[in-house]
Amino acid sequence: MAVKYRLRKRPTNLSKDIEDGFYPQVIRSDNVDSKGLASYVTGDHGFRSAAMLGAIEQIKEGIISLLEDGNSVSISGLGTFTLTAQSRLVKDPKEIRAGSISVKDVVFKVSPELMQRLRSVQFERE
Helix, strand or coil: CCEEEEEEECCCCCCCCCCCCEEEEECCCCCCCHHHHHHHHHCCCCHHHHHHHHHHHHHHHHHHHHHHCCCCEEECCCEEEEEEEECCCCCCHHHCCHHHCEEEEEEEEECHHHHHHHCCCCEEEC
């Protein structure tokens, strides 16, 4: 099955150095939640699916706990989750306290294996 896309006009009001043109935008066909993923992976909607959903929940909680402890979390063949931090800008490092630093984002870096596999995805215009 192919991934559908549409062409979008590139905005040129952001910078004078950007030339006119179009770029592809992927059209998502659906958003599969944890329950849907469990059913897809197990091929059923019964006990095996419920057990898989429980495993997904445990993995999610494990990832969160490990990130909270300052770790990055790599899932082989998928990618790595890492936290980024933010605070106000200071001129002197002595001006900042740990309490004024917060999580900015969770970054997911795709593994090379996953990117290699996805390079063969076929696209189809809507």
